[in-house]
Amino acid sequence: MTASADAEAAANELTPLADYLGSVLRRLRALPPLDLDLTQAHGNVLAEDVVAPHSFPAFDQSAVDGYAARWEDISGGGRGVGYVPTQSGGPGGRNVRLNVVGDLGAASWRPVRLTPGACFSVAAGAPLPLAADVVVPVEWTDQGMAAVEIFRVPKRGYGVRRAGEELPAGTLLARAGTYVSPALVAVFAATGIGHVVVRPSPRVVIVATGDELVDVGRGSQPGQTVDANSHALTAAAAEVGALAYRVGICDDDPEGLRGLLEDQTLRADLIITTGGTGTGPGDMVRRILSRREGSRAGPVTFTEVALYPGTSLGFGTVGAEEVPVVCLPGDTGSALIGFEVLARPAINLLAGAEPVFRPSVRAHLLETISSPVGLREFRPAHVAERRGGGYTVQPLNGGPYTLSGLAEANGLMVLGERVTTAAAGSTVDVLLLDRRR
Known part of the structure; x- marks a missing residue:
């Protein structure tokens, strides 16, 4: 048998990646939902659809600083104060002059009505006077205070935002599974929403294992390997949106490893270990977590997956709370690929995010x-x-x-x-x- 045939025969004994992922992800469930204040919801995933309880804008308002008027008064069809002959501006080359009967700011609340030939000075966001259907920008006028001369006539409706124009009440703002972005927070707030029901960000604990590991800040020497994995995987989990906690280095001590994992189940929704997934004499994680107790199989199953780089992956649960655990290889590049393939989808599934895989x-x-x-x-x-x-x-x-x-x-x-x-x-x-x- 040729070398290539030997390699193909060996690969045929491996579990296809798609089958393995399917079997793992089917065992996970999204975390229970929480009702959070809007300011705390950013970065989480919605657990239910969100519908606008109120319209946005909530009332007719000015979109620009200027003068709120009746369009027929400035277009020549009304009874404005008068027309001033000029080379530009209103109908027939004449500017339009209107009486300014008041000022309206964003905090104005008393309803007012326009009469023919009059206008209000308005700020952007101010409520529109009744009967107003156009806002002339300040720069298109002489900026008069008692009376204003209009040099350029806008189209009807210019500078006006009608109530519910952008988001009428009852609009579906976002579906369950949507990531709560800063812009979505603004949309919720603008339509009167103060709380939303979300999936909490998963708490992910990262543990690096191995007697050979030393912390960062030094170079590797024979018999020593700098722990790059726990730092990199903590960053990777945070990038997904998890609350990531780096525990650090755990020696290849069976009781120490059991005790550490048991302690971490109290604050973790997912535990990620790196190192010790192979079948060599020093692969303590696999030996401890897959050990049979009487007639029962160990809590974690290690599988040889048709994946390159890194074929040995582990998945199961630990502790009385049965916290999911993902076991990744010790090689840093293989660990990061294993995170992309297995841990990242698991975190997204716990968070209720859709889709769980990268585009x-x-x-x-x-x-x-x-x-x-x-x-x-x-x-x-x-x-x-x-x-x-x-x-x-x-x-x-x-x-x-x-x-x-x-x-x-x-x-x-x-x-x-x-x-x-x-x-x-x-x-x-x-x-x-x-x-x-």
Whole structure:
């Protein structure tokens, strides 16, 4: 049997990624909803549809600083104070002059009515006088106080915002599953909403395991590895919108690991471990969490998944509260890919966010690449929009060099299990990373 045939046979024994993800995500449920004050709701996901209880704008108002008037008075059909001959302005090359009978600001509340030939000086946001159907901008006038001369006549309705023009009462403002953005907070507030029902942001605890780990601020030496994983995964969880807590480093001590995880179940909706998922002599996480007790299987199942880089992933629950736990590999690049593939969708599902996966596009590959047989590869890439439409994608470092590639990437190419070579010019799927650049 050839080496490639051996590799394909070995890959056939792995669990397809789609099957594995389906089995994991079906075991998770969104967190129970909370009723939160509007100022606290930002960053969460709505647990139910939100309907406008009141209209926006709530009343007829001026959209600009200027003079509220009747359009027939300034268009020549009314009985204004008079017309002043000029080379521009009103009908027949004449400016229009109106009496200014009062001032209205945003805090004005008494209803007033316009009479023929009169106008009110108004500020943007001020309630409109009854019978007003146009606001002449200040810069189109001589800015008079007792009487105003209008140099330019706007169209009927200019500068006017009618009640409910933008959002009538009863409008569906947002559906369940919608992320509460700053703009959505403004929409809720403007229509009279003070509280919304949301899914809370998941509390995610990150634990790095291994006797070889040392904290950041120094270089690695033989027998030591700097703990990049817990810092990176904490940042990744926060980027999704979780409340992320980095516990730090846990040695390969069975009782210490059990005790640490048990303690963290009190403040976690999800625990992420990194390291120890393989079958080597030092892979303590797998040995401890998958251990059978009597006739019962361990709380966490470790699976060899058709994923590259990193094939060993674990999922299950820990503690009396049965808090979900995701176990990722120790290699930093593989851990970050495992987070994208497994932990990120889990966090989104707990938060009630839809969709749980990143958006993707089809893009034209700029160079020929190879991919391991039988494995679904996630390769860091740079994706760009083409001037004529569509996307191109430039592959970056992958495989054992995934970490350096991820630092530059704004996308992840997805190459299926049956793809061994992707030719330049072919079309591939690319997950879009929401990096702020």
